[in-house]
Amino acid sequence: MTRFFRTFPMIAALAVLLVFPMFGQIFYTELVAKTLILAIFAMSLDLLVGYTGLVSFGHAAYFGIAAYAIPLLTPAGAVNAIWWILPVSVLAAALAALLIGVFVLRTKGIYFIMVTLAFAQMAFFLFHDTDLGGGSDGIFLNSKPTVTVFGLEALTLENPTHIYYFVLALTVSVYLLLRWLLKTSFGHILIGIRSNEHRMVAMGYNTFHYKLAIFTIAGALAGLAGFLQVVLTGFVTPEMLAWHQSGNVLLVVILGGIGTLIGPVLGAFTFIALQEFAQGLVDRWQLVMGIFIILVVFALPGGLAAIPARLRRRLVKGADND
Amino acid sequence: MDIVSLLIQTLNAVQYGLVLFLLASGLTLIFGIMRIINLAHGSFYMIGAYMAFGLSSGITETLPAMIAVGLILSFFIGFILEWVFYAFLYQREHLEQVLLTYGLILVFEELRSILFGNDVLGVAVPEALAGSIPLTATLSYPVYRIFISAACLIMAGLLYYLIRHTRLGMMIRAGSHDRNMVQALGINIDLLFRIVFALGFMLAAFSGMISAPMTSVSPGMGNQVLIISFVVVVIGGIGSVGGAMVAAMVIAFADVFGKLLVPAYAGMFVYLVMALVLLWRPEGIFRKG
Numbered sequence: 001m002t003r004f005f006r007t008f009p010m011i012a013a014l015a016v017l018l019v020f021p022m023f024g025q026i027f028y029t030e031l032v033a034k035t036l037i038l039a040i041f042a043m044s045l046d047l048l049v050g051y052t053g054l055v056s057f058g059h060a061a062y063f064g065i066a067a068y069a070i071p072l073l074t075p076a077g078a079v080n081a082i083w084w085i086l087p088v089s090v091l092a093a094a095l096a097a098l099l100i101g102v103f104v105l106r107t108k109g110i111y112f113i114m115v116t117l118a119f120a121q122m123a124f125f126l127f128h129d130t131d132l133g134g135g136s137d138g139i140f141l142n143s144k145p146t147v148t149v150f151g152l153e154a155l156t157l158e159n160p161t162h163i164y165y166f167v168l169a170l171t172v173s174v175y176l177l178l179r180w181l182l183k184t185s186f187g188h189i190l191i192g193i194r195s196n197e198h199r200m201v202a203m204g205y206n207t208f209h210y211k212l213a214i215f216t217i218a219g220a221l222a223g224l225a226g227f228l229q230v231v232l233t234g235f236v237t238p239e240m241l242a243w244h245q246s247g248n249v250l251l252v253v254i255l256g257g258i259g260t261l262i263g264p265v266l267g268a269f270t271f272i273a274l275q276e277f278a279q280g281l282v283d284r285w286q287l288v289m290g291i292f293i294i295l296v297v298f299a300l301p302g303g304l305a306a307i308p309a310r311l312r313r314r315l316v317k318g319a320d321n322d
Numbered sequence: 323m324d325i326v327s328l329l330i331q332t333l334n335a336v337q338y339g340l341v342l343f344l345l346a347s348g349l350t351l352i353f354g355i356m357r358i359i360n361l362a363h364g365s366f367y368m369i370g371a372y373m374a375f376g377l378s379s380g381i382t383e384t385l386p387a388m389i390a391v392g393l394i395l396s397f398f399i400g401f402i403l404e405w406v407f408y409a410f411l412y413q414r415e416h417l418e419q420v421l422l423t424y425g426l427i428l429v430f431e432e433l434r435s436i437l438f439g440n441d442v443l444g445v446a447v448p449e450a451l452a453g454s455i456p457l458t459a460t461l462s463y464p465v466y467r468i469f470i471s472a473a474c475l476i477m478a479g480l481l482y483y484l485i486r487h488t489r490l491g492m493m494i495r496a497g498s499h500d501r502n503m504v505q506a507l508g509i510n511i512d513l514l515f516r517i518v519f520a521l522g523f524m525l526a527a528f529s530g531m532i533s534a535p536m537t538s539v540s541p542g543m544g545n546q547v548l549i550i551s552f553v554v555v556v557i558g559g560i561g562s563v564g565g566a567m568v569a570a571m572v573i574a575f576a577d578v579f580g581k582l583l584v585p586a587y588a589g590m591f592v593y594l595v596m597a598l599v600l601l602w603r604p605e606g607i608f609r610k611g
Contacts, residue, residue, distance in 0.1 A: 055417065103597070107604045110359070110416075114556040115600050117549070118593040125589030243549055247361075247424065254421045284436065290428030297422040298410065 010262070017168055021161045030232065033164045035272040036171045037228045042252040042264030043178060044221035049250070050259035051182060052214050053194035054105075057113045057246050058120025059222055061100070064241030066093035066223030067230045068127060071139040082145040082157075090223045096123075097219020101212045120246055128238040138237030141230060157231050167228050171265075174221060178261055181217075190214055255296060257305030266304045326457050331578055337467050339574030340474035344529040345547055346554035346566040347481060348522030354498040354561020355518050358408060359416055361423040364548030365430040366523050370396060370530025371539045372438055375445050385448040392531050393524055400523025404516045412515075427544070434541065442540040470532050477528060478567070485563060494518060498561045553592065557599050559606030568607060572599075 021029045041063060048054040069092035074080045104115045127133045144157040147166070157163055181187055192200045193207050200207050230236055239245065248271075256267025274292060278285035300306065349363045373395065377388045407426065411419045447466045454462040485491035493514055496504045505511045530543075537543070554573055558565030573592055580591030599607065 049417070103601060107600060110353075110560060111556060111600060111604055111606075114552060115597060118553070118596045118600070121549070121593040122590045122597070125587070125593070129589045130586050244545075250417075251421060251424060254417050258417065284432050286428045287432035290425045290432065293425030293428070294407070294422055297414075297418050297425070301414070301418065 014172070021164050026160050029164050030160050031272065031276065033160070033167045033232055034229075035268050036167045037225050037232065038249070038252060038272065039265040039268035040171055040174050040228070041222055041225035041249050042256065042268050043174060043261060044218045044225065045249050046253050046258060046261070046264045047178065047190075047214055047218045047221075049253055050263070051187070051194060052190045052211060053197075054211065054215070055113050055250075056116040056215075056218075057243070057250065058100075058116035058118070059218070059249055060241050060243070060245035061120035061123040062093040062097050062219035062222040063226035063229070063245065063249075064127070064236075064238070065096045065123060066090055066226040067236045067240050068133050068139075069093070069223075070145075070227065070230050071141055071236060072133060074142070080143070080145045082147045085145045086224075086227060089227045090220050093223025093226065094216050094220035097222075098212070098216045101215035101219070105208060105211050105215060117243060117246070120241060121243065124238055124241040124243070127241060133236065133238070136238060138235055138239075140235045144231055144234065160232075163228075163232055167232070170224065170228065174224070175261060175265070182261070186210070186213075251293070255293070255303055257303030260305045263303055263305035270304060326461055330457070330461065330463055331582060333463060333467065333471070335575045335578040336571070337471045337474075338578060339571040340471050340478070341529050341533055342547075342551060342554050342574055343567050343570035344474055344477055344525050345551040346558065346570055347478075347563050348525035349551050350555045350558065350561055350563060350566045351494070351498075351518055352522040353555065355494060355501075356408070356412060356515050357416075358411055359419050359423065360408075360522075361420060361548065362426040362430065363522075363526055363551060364544030364546070365427050366396075366400075366526035366544075367530040367533075367547050368434065368544035369399070369430065370527030371445075371534040371537075371543060372434060372530075373527060374531040374534040375438070375443050375539050378445050385451075389528070389531060393528060396524045396527035397520045399527075400520035401516055403523065404519035408519060409512070409515075430544075431541065438539075440541050442538050444538050445534040447535040466536060470536065473532050474529070477525070481525070481563065490517070550592070553596050557596055557606055559608035562606070562608040565606060565608030 017032070020032060024032075041059075045056065045059045048056050048059075066089045069089040070085060073088060073092075074085060100116075100119045104112060104119060107115050128136050133139055147157065157166065182190075189200065189205060189210050192205075193210060197207055226240065229240070252267040252271045253264050254267075255270060256265065257263030274289060275285070278288040281288070296303075300310075302310075345363070345367060348366075349360060352358055352360050352363075370392065373392050374388065377391055407422065411422060451466045451469050454464040455468075456462045483491075485494060493504065493509055496509075497511070497514055497518075501511065504514075550573065554566055554569045556569075557572065558567070558569035572595065576595045577588070577592050581588040584591065
């Protein structure tokens with residue numbers, strides 16, 4: 001029964017997401033696509049923050065590097081098949097994460113937070129101050145990648161509804177992939193590192209290798225999110241790598257609840273919904289957002305994903321009293 | 323580059339470094355003693371600058387009066403803020419502190435927008451300090467920048483005296499070393515925290531106040547200094563005020579001369595220095611123990 005209660009809401013939510021574009025306006029279809037992209041981005045960060053205990057404050061770097069890989073690696077005017085440009089772009093982010101990871105994983109705690117930030121800022125200024133990627137203006141994509149299966153065009157990524165389903169399919173795939181990954185012994189070792197790294201070292205694990213592996217995987221998935229973001233919007237700007245971006249995605253993870261996979265997804269929906277709702281409601285939307293965040297910290301330790309457990313505890317307590 | 327422009331750039335770097343030091347010293351005290359990651363520190367700087375704008379337009383006549391009123395006001399605001407918001411955070415995780423102080427940034431920015439609007443504002447340089455010292459036929463150095471350096475040095479001196487030679491300073495040093503022991507010795511740790519926090523707020527607001535006539539007062543000015551002051555705190559070694567001074571100078575010189583020598587890569591340069599320092603000494607230049 002518990003299993004049913006746990007999976008049923010997710011299947012229902014997925015069903016709603018599947019039929020959503022048939023009823024909503026294009027604007028909302030794009031908005032939900034944007035939210036799902038943020039969810040992938042946040043899930044990738046949660047691998048580090050929630051599962052391995054590595055608080056990265058520079059996760060936007062990999063998001064942006066994958067994004068820049070698209071215009072920089074594709075010849076102007078050429079038609080690019082997604083089958084090679086997607087892996088190449090994700091690989092670029094993974095490679096950057098691997099290289100940076102070798103350095104940053106030597107530090108711990110708040111120093112780790114700051115060194116990841118330092119490398120992300122370097123990447124930001126590389127694209128912002130030099131002509132490499134169009135400077136502070138960014139770059140427009142000449143043409144969106146094409147998706148052809150056996151010579152037939154399966155999806156046109158100029159069409160928001162097609163992008164939506166493409167993003168949805170990838171979000172579900174990433175979720176299932178990570179759910180599997182975290183259940184393997186690799187996932188258990190990561191959680192072991194989070195709770196007590198010394199013990200894992202004493203047990204004979206080379207924790208550095210495991211941390212580097214998950215740092216690279218997280219970078220690659222952040223890259224996937226960055227790729228999708230560019231496919232959705234059609235342009236790349238240095239702002240994609242800015243520290244605000246790293247801060248926002250960290251906020252989404254904490255808001256949703258760290259150390260769960262569904263938390264970042266809930267966080268992404270709450271974050272975007274709140275932003276849209278508050279923007280539509282009042283001029284001073286940042287004030288509403290700020291107060292909401294402060295209230296969450298005061299009232300909800302553990303984030304939104306902890307609400308069901310808190311409710312259950314309260315209900316059980318109520319039943320005992322009867 | 324000739325010797326005069328080298329002198330000007332060096333003076334600029336020193337002045338920038340001193341302002342950075344004041345910002346970072348407050349941050350490092352708050353982190354070193356209360357273990358709070360205060361993302362809203364940049365907002366405190368912004369509040370100081372807007373305070374200078376508000377006070378100078380009609381309320382206080384002279385600069386010393388403005389600074390005196392501003393300092394008292396900011397100590398008071400810091401004291402209240404700690405009481406209402408930060409006192410809840412000591413038992414919480416770092417991540418929740420990040421979340422709450424991020425929320426505070428949004429609130430402060432919006433309050434700023436409600437009270438002062440979103441335009442870039444200017445604070446007039448006081449007349450007595452408005453001139454500049456001629457160095458050659460074409461080059462001169464503004465007096466106000468020298469005043470900033472001097473004011474920051476005086477503030478740094480006072481801070482040094484407070485931390486090294488007073489009873490309160492002794493408690494602060496002991497508190498950053500072993501909080502529980504200090505409490506066990508019968509020192510009111512809640513009050514100590516509140517005072518240290520208010521002091522940190524005051525230092526940040528002071529740097530904002532005296533920088534206001536030079537940099538103009540604009541939205542987002544807090545965010546610009548936030549990250550760089552964190553960089554300084556971390557390079558210097560968290561909790562070390564002396565380390566913050568050294569690190570502030572390293573970063574200021576890297577920034578000023580980086581812009582001069584490699585303009586296209588200047589933004590990267592500061593962070594490159596930080597990455598190198600931390601790879602060399604993973605816990606900052608002045609690590610403890």
